[in-house]
Amino acid sequence: MIRFKSRVLGVMVVSVAATTLLLLLFGSTLRLPPAPANMSFLRVPLRALNDFQQQQQRQQQQQQHPNAFSSSANAQESCTSGGAQRVEGLPPLYIITPTYPRAEQIPEITRTAQTLLNVANVVWLVSEDAPAPTPALTSYLNESSLNTVYLRAQMPAKYMKAKNKPRGVANRLAGLNWVRANAKEGVLYFADDDNTYDLRIFEQMRWTKKVSMFPVGLVTKLGVSTPIVRLGKVVGFYDGWIANRKFPVDMAGFAVSVPFLLTRPNATMPFTVGYEEDGFIKSLGITSADIEPLAFNCTKIWVWHTQTKKNTAAVPIAQNNITMGTNLDVIKGLLWKDPKGTATTTTKKKETKKKKS
Ligand code: UDP
Ligand code: MN
Numbered sequence: 001m002i003r004f005k006s007r008v009l010g011v012m013v014v015s016v017a018a019t020t021l022l023l024l025l026f027g028s029t030l031r032l033p034p035a036p037a038n039m040s041f042l043r044v045p046l047r048a049l050n051d052f053q054q055q056q057q058r059q060q061q062q063q064q065h066p067n068a069f070s071s072s073a074n075a076q077e078s079c080t081s082g083g084a085q086r087v088e089g090l091p092p093l094y095i096i097t098p099t100y101p102r103a104e105q106i107p108e109i110t111r112t113a114q115t116l117l118n119v120a121n122v123v124w125l126v127s128e129d130a131p132a133p134t135p136a137l138t139s140y141l142n143e144s145s146l147n148t149v150y151l152r153a154q155m156p157a158k159y160m161k162a163k164n165k166p167r168g169v170a171n172r173l174a175g176l177n178w179v180r181a182n183a184k185e186g187v188l189y190f191a192d193d194d195n196t197y198d199l200r201i202f203e204q205m206r207w208t209k210k211v212s213m214f215p216v217g218l219v220t221k222l223g224v225s226t227p228i229v230r231l232g233k234v235v236g237f238y239d240g241w242i243a244n245r246k247f248p249v250d251m252a253g254f255a256v257s258v259p260f261l262l263t264r265p266n267a268t269m270p271f272t273v274g275y276e277e278d279g280f281i282k283s284l285g286i287t288s289a290d291i292e293p294l295a296f297n298c299t300k301i302w303v304w305h306t307q308t309k310k311n312t313a314a315v316p317i318a319q320n321n322i323t324m325g326t327n328l329d330v331i332k333g334l335l336w337k338d339p340k341g342t343a344t345t346t347t348k349k350k351e352t353k354k355k356k357s
Contacts, residue, residue, distance in 0.1 A: 071086050074211070086120065086270065092187075092204070093189060094120070094123050094179050094189070095125065095189050096125045096172055098172050099129070100130060104310070105136070105336070106224075109137060113140070117266060118199050125178055126150055129152075130154065133152055138308065152172040155169070168251075168269075169271050172276075173269055179261070180261070187255050187256065192304055193253060194338075197303055197304075201295065204294040208292060209257055209259070210256070210290045212292040212293070214298055215253065216252050216253040216254060216304065222240040233293075237249065247282065249281070253303065256283065256284065266283065317332045
């Protein structure tokens with residue numbers, strides 16, 4: 001009996017010792033990682049969790065090396081995570097976006113890029129009206145996973161001084177020339193950088209045979225510019241500024257088939273303010289009967305002529321012992337600087353204007 005008891009005791013002692021040894025050896029690997037604060041551990045997808053952990057690591061590194069501010073992009077900071085989709089057999093969309101340097105340029109380009117990231121087979125032609133490439137824009141495009149082409153064409157000097165300028169024409173024409181030289185199939189669309197696009201319009205315009213048209217919201221006091229469609233046919237146009245135009249439509253209200261465009265080598269956009277769309281569509285040599293109404297016979301508004309509030313250039317960041325050696329050293333490089341003058345002078349001008357009125 002005593003012998004039996006001591007044998008049981010011996011077995012127990014050995015197993016406790018073995019368990020302790022195992023825990024000592026592998027205990028650290030068995031421990032679960034702590035659930036990140038404010039995050040439901042189970043609901044977070046693995047990628048988001050990795051991102052979170054990497055972000056925490058970066059924050060720790062930053063705390064250990066507080067002066068090491070880096071503005072260089074790494075995988076985490078790449079501006080368009082996710083990816084441009086390529087779907088075999090879908091006609092490509094050649095999207096021409098005219099843009100120009102100003103405080104809103106990068107925000108507008110960000111919005112447009114992230115819309116297009118959700119559209120398959122896009123070639124995004126970003127055409128800048130500027131005396132030299134804007135570094136913030138070209139690096140944004142380089143870091144993007146979209147299929148982008150950067151072009152640059154300035155508004156001719158003779159139009160620059162005019163009160164009403166033909167905005168975005170020279171750079172749209174550069175995009176048009178690129179399409180003529182490089183594309184054979186698919187569809188061309190002019191997408192200004194400041195509009196809002198519903199993804200469904202891209203899927204419908206992809207099948208344009210000649211010229212398709214669709215409503216654009218927030219145009220003139222009518223609130224919309226659209227073809228008038230009766231029994232599936234375009235019978236007229238509803239637009240707040242008809243002005244003797246044959247095709248009174250907005251720049252974002254039509255798309256053109258590339259093979260069809262290539263049969264019209266002389267088609268071009270005029271530098272005539274207000275008549276850019278009309279002039280271009282007329283030069284394609286179509287009739288109203290050729291127009292393909294999209295967005296369910298133009299009953300949906302899937303493009304909006306959003307106009308962004310203009311912002312002045314930022315006031316320069318003061319250089320003193322509160323700001324220097326901090327993140328503001330990097331932030332100051334991200335702020336828009338007007339090459340024509342500083343924010344202070346623009347603000348001053350505005351203030352005197354206000355006082356006068
Ligand atoms: N744009 C340009 N150069 C300019 C002004 C505008 O390339 O000097 C671009 C702008 O980024 C936009 C398009 O042309 O994509 C139309 O300009 P804006 O939005 O100012 O005109 P609106 O829509 O009010 O007619
Ligand atoms: Mn606009």
